[in-house]
Amino acid sequence: xxxxxxxxxxxxxxxxxxxxxxxxxxxxxxxxxxxxxxxxxxxxxxxxxxxxxxxxxxxxxxxxxxxxxxxxxxxxxxxxxxxxxxxxxxxxxxxxxxxxxxxxxxxxxxxxxxxxxxxxxxxxxxxxxxxxxxxxxxxxxxxxxxxxxxxxxxxxxxxxxxxxxxxxxxxxxxxxxxxxxxxxxxxxxxxxxxxxxxxxxxxxxxxxxxxxxxxxxxxxxxxxxxxxxxxxxxxxxxxxxxxxxxxxxxxxxxxxxxxxxxxxxxxxxxxxxxxxxxxxxxxxxxxxxxxxxxxxxxxxxxxxxxxxxxxxxxxxxxxxxxxxxxxxxxxxxxxxxxxxxxxxxxxxxxxxxxxxxxxxxxxxxxxxxxxxxxxxxxxxxxxxxxxxxxxxxxxxxxxxxxxxxxxxxxxxxxxxxxxxxxxxxxxxxxxxxxxxx
Amino acid sequence: xxxxxxxxxxxxxxxxxxxxxxxxxxxxxxxxxxxxxxxxxxxxxxxxxxxxxxxxxxxxxxxxxxxxxxxxxxxxxxxxxxxxxxxxxxxxxxxxxxxxxxxxxxxxxxxxxxxxxxxxxxxxxxxxxxxxxxxxxxxxxxxxxxxxxxxxxxxxxxxxxxxxxxxxxxxxxxxxxxxxxxxxxxxxxxxxxxxxxxxxxxxxxxxxxxxxxxxxxxxxxxxxxxxxxxxxxxxxxxxxxxxxxxxxxxxxxxxxxxxxxxxxxxxxxxxxxxxxxxxxxxxxxxxxxxxxxxxxxxxxxxxxxxxxxxxxxxxxxxxxxxxxxxxxxxxxxxxxxxxxxxxxxxxxxxxxxxxxxxxxxxxxxxxxxxxxxxxxxxxxxxxxxxxxxxxxxxxxxxxxxxxxxxxxxxxxxxxxxxxxxxxxxxxxxxxxxxxxx
Numbered sequence: 001x002x003x004x005x006x007x008x009x010x011x012x013x014x015x016x017x018x019x020x021x022x023x024x025x026x027x028x029x030x031x032x033x034x035x036x037x038x039x040x041x042x043x044x045x046x047x048x049x050x051x052x053x054x055x056x057x058x059x060x061x062x063x064x065x066x067x068x069x070x071x072x073x074x075x076x077x078x079x080x081x082x083x084x085x086x087x088x089x090x091x092x093x094x095x096x097x098x099x100x101x102x103x104x105x106x107x108x109x110x111x112x113x114x115x116x117x118x119x120x121x122x123x124x125x126x127x128x129x130x131x132x133x134x135x136x137x138x139x140x141x142x143x144x145x146x147x148x149x150x151x152x153x154x155x156x157x158x159x160x161x162x163x164x165x166x167x168x169x170x171x172x173x174x175x176x177x178x179x180x181x182x183x184x185x186x187x188x189x190x191x192x193x194x195x196x197x198x199x200x201x202x203x204x205x206x207x208x209x210x211x212x213x214x215x216x217x218x219x220x221x222x223x224x225x226x227x228x229x230x231x232x233x234x235x236x237x238x239x240x241x242x243x244x245x246x247x248x249x250x251x252x253x254x255x256x257x258x259x260x261x262x263x264x265x266x267x268x269x270x271x272x273x274x275x276x277x278x279x280x281x282x283x284x285x286x287x288x289x290x291x292x293x294x295x296x297x298x299x300x301x302x303x304x305x306x307x308x309x310x311x312x313x314x315x316x317x318x319x320x321x322x323x324x325x326x327x328x329x330x331x332x333x334x335x336x337x338x339x340x341x342x343x344x345x346x347x348x349x350x351x352x353x354x355x356x357x358x359x360x361x362x363x364x365x366x367x368x369x370x371x372x373x374x375x376x377x378x379x380x381x382x383x384x385x386x387x388x389x390x391x392x393x394x395x396x397x398x399x400x401x402x403x404x405x406x407x408x409x410x411x412x413x414x415x416x417x418x419x420x421x422x423x424x425x426x427x428x429x430x431x432x433x434x435x436x437x
Numbered sequence: 438x439x440x441x442x443x444x445x446x447x448x449x450x451x452x453x454x455x456x457x458x459x460x461x462x463x464x465x466x467x468x469x470x471x472x473x474x475x476x477x478x479x480x481x482x483x484x485x486x487x488x489x490x491x492x493x494x495x496x497x498x499x500x501x502x503x504x505x506x507x508x509x510x511x512x513x514x515x516x517x518x519x520x521x522x523x524x525x526x527x528x529x530x531x532x533x534x535x536x537x538x539x540x541x542x543x544x545x546x547x548x549x550x551x552x553x554x555x556x557x558x559x560x561x562x563x564x565x566x567x568x569x570x571x572x573x574x575x576x577x578x579x580x581x582x583x584x585x586x587x588x589x590x591x592x593x594x595x596x597x598x599x600x601x602x603x604x605x606x607x608x609x610x611x612x613x614x615x616x617x618x619x620x621x622x623x624x625x626x627x628x629x630x631x632x633x634x635x636x637x638x639x640x641x642x643x644x645x646x647x648x649x650x651x652x653x654x655x656x657x658x659x660x661x662x663x664x665x666x667x668x669x670x671x672x673x674x675x676x677x678x679x680x681x682x683x684x685x686x687x688x689x690x691x692x693x694x695x696x697x698x699x700x701x702x703x704x705x706x707x708x709x710x711x712x713x714x715x716x717x718x719x720x721x722x723x724x725x726x727x728x729x730x731x732x733x734x735x736x737x738x739x740x741x742x743x744x745x746x747x748x749x750x751x752x753x754x755x756x757x758x759x760x761x762x763x764x765x766x767x768x769x770x771x772x773x774x775x776x777x778x779x780x781x782x783x784x785x786x787x788x789x790x791x792x793x794x795x796x797x798x799x800x801x802x803x804x805x806x807x808x809x810x811x812x813x814x815x816x817x818x819x820x821x822x823x824x825x826x827x828x829x830x831x832x833x834x835x836x837x838x839x840x841x842x843x844x845x846x847x848x849x850x851x852x853x854x855x856x857x858x859x860x861x862x863x864x865x866x867x868x869x870x871x872x873x874x
Contacts, residue, residue, distance in 0.1 A: 037777060140736070145582060146579035149761070152762070153463060153756070153758050153760055155467065299577070299757070300750070300754035303578060306742075307740035320589070321589050332772075
């Protein structure tokens with residue numbers, strides 16, 4: 001069991017872009033280490049690309065390249081398929097074909113897993129093969145394996161993640177330089193942290209897909225991307241960020257997954273939105289394009305996993321980690337821990353979610369303003385933690401932080417405030433997370 | 438494969454103290470979840486204790502308690518042994534007997550692993566059984582599994598860990614309150630963060646054992662506790678901490694494991710000592726008794742794992758995570774990834790280690806002092822990064838930060854400075870880690 005076998009483990013790679021070319025490089029440069037760790041040499045059986053004859057970031061022997069991806073994944077000499085094409089099709093069809101044909105699969109495809117994970121998990125279980133996807137969430141950071149295995153004897157109650165590097169870079173710049181959103185986005189695009197069309201990142205679609213994957217694994221249930229409440233950061237203003245700063249807080253785009261105990265048993269909630277967190281919170285120090293996932297569990301307490309959330313080499317590192325385990329399993333003819341959705345928990349709507357709000361209101365500096373505002377909160381059963389008046393006359397402002405209440409009630413309060421004659425403008429509305437009540 | 442089997446996985450627990458009683462509680466309170474995750478019920482077969490009839494933190498049915506630990510681990514109905522007694526013997530003998538008798542083992546015993554790990558790993562391999570020990574390093578933080586599995590396709594080059602909560606609490610208090618060492622130690626003892634005899638923590642023995650385990654796993658080689666250079670924090674003064682603060686740095690007790698490329702190939706070094714790190718480094722924000730392990734690898738870049746490093750429930754969480762994997766493996770009749778020491782790398786002495794120094798010297802305020810000090814550095818081939826004179830007359834001080842040099846050369850410089858007539862006192866000597874050159 002300790003020696004290196006002669007029979008190689010053969011890998012088909014789908015896609016040879018930023019991540020794929022780094023996968024090729026690591027398999028080649030670390031051949032000896034991989035052989036020792038797997039127990040057999042790891043060989044590239046073929047690389048499926050869209051077009052032949054392109055210049056690539058890595059040299060791939062011409063005889064390995066093919067445009068026939070389906071032909072490659074169903075070849076009898078392929079033990080493992082690595083999918084780094086992304087998107088729904090043809091990735092889904094190729095992964096299903098690979099599993100059906102007896103190959104194990106490693107993928108970095110968060111969009112596909114969040115949209116149709118259960119189909120893939122079922123196919124892997126039916127084929128008795130591994131389907132691993134550590135690279136799909138938070139790049140190089142080992143987070144899925146710890147959730148699935150290290151915390152398997154514990155009860156995870158909450159996951160707070162900074163899982164999108166583009167938006168974290170933008171918000172970090174807004175915090176440190178006082179930039180506005182579009183200025184920070186421009187800089188992110190110039191530095192290559194944001195794409196020309198930044199919608200998937202900025203509007204929170206990318207983070208929502210990752211939240212669905214994290215919630216499913218953490219709570220042993222099924223959460224799809226569509227179950228995740230999603231708000232992006234395009235509406236976050238320099239003034240919001242300044243308000244946070246005054247509260248000794250910072251604005252982050254968070255993916256929040258919660259296990260909520262109710263009278264009828266537990267349910268789950270998953271949401272992505274900008275939120276204020278106190279600077280003393282470990283997530284507050286996650287700078288630039290880094291990612292981090294903060295996990296709360298009953299026995300372990302508070303854990304955090306931090307690292308680069310994207311990039312070719314970091315993502316390839318996560319792919320290779322999965323590849324080594326899947327290869328070892330193929331040699332031993334076993335299957336690793338798969339998905340479990342035995343808990344089968346209901347998913348709460350955003351309105352039912354419990355949260356806190358930080359509000360900043362431009363108000364008339366008149367007697368009775370505070371009473372009227374407080375009345376709006378109490379009518380909806382939302383209790384106020386602190387209220388602070390700043391400025392006088394035309395600059396009068398109220399800063400209100402609520403206690404925990406349902407998001408629906410909080411939203412109703414905000415709507416009512418917006419309609420009040422005394423209130424000239426609700427200038428900042430932000431949820432507050434990660435703070436003691 | 439997806440259902441829960443009838444045949445239970447039976448667990449023998451050795452020790453029922455702070456950790457053991459939490460293991461009992463988790464196995465009982467989470468019975469349904471564990472059964473779903475393992476694929477079979479997990480049952481306690483017996484609990485070995487030193488004395489019967491004691492009051493314990495958890496209720497254990499009397500018929501499960503025994504003082505015959507050896508009899509328990511060699512019972513035919515025991516599939517898994519959890520060892521949380523600690524210390525070298527009888528723990529070693531019991532673990533070896535358990536493996537030989539066909540049980541898999543989960544242990545939290547860092548001292549034993551650091552002293553005699555290879556014997557245990559060989560016994561596990563010979564018995565074709567798992568030996569897992571996530572709880573031995575950094576409590577609840579999943580760090581061994583990520584090093585062994587998630588980073589198996591990458592090349593780890595450096596591990597910097599805050600792996601002892603007691604010393605981190607003391608140094609954090611010295612930093613935030615300006616306390617002296619003994620004052621902070623007193624507080625740690627009053628709060629239960631330090632033991633009555635704090636030697637193992639304060640002198641770095643505990644951290645050195647963990648450094649040996651981390652280095653072995655990270656670099657796929659063998660590093661024993663005796664290979665680890667060890668300095669504790671008893672000599673760290675309030676003035677050292679203040680000097681660090683002036684440099685916008687903080688003093689931490691670090692466990693440092695490095696892979697060093699040399700002309701004759703790679704070697705490793707492992708050391709535990711107090712060091713200054715810049716406040717911008719992710720480890721600098723690790724407060725109170727928390728632990729964190731910072732990992733640098735070629736492809737993944739910089740990762741950090743953070744959480745509670747000790748305590749009954751957190752340590753039990755790590756034990757249970759291992760237990761679930763070991764139980765799944767027993768049911769499938771396979772063995773997980775074991776230790777690999779194929780790299781078989783030489784271990785450097787501390788003198789050969791490359792590091793940087795921060796020195797504070799009380800000097801005579803005379804012409805020629807700086808030249809003489811600079812001469813001492815250059816004689817030993819150590820280059821100076823910055824030098825700063827502070828104060829005048831009797832308060833004159835030089836603050837010198839070196840570039841990277843061998844620890845032996847740096848030590849020789851310090852010795853020579855101490856002997857110089859111009860230098861009244863070398864008031865602070867501290868290595869500098871985690872900073873750009």
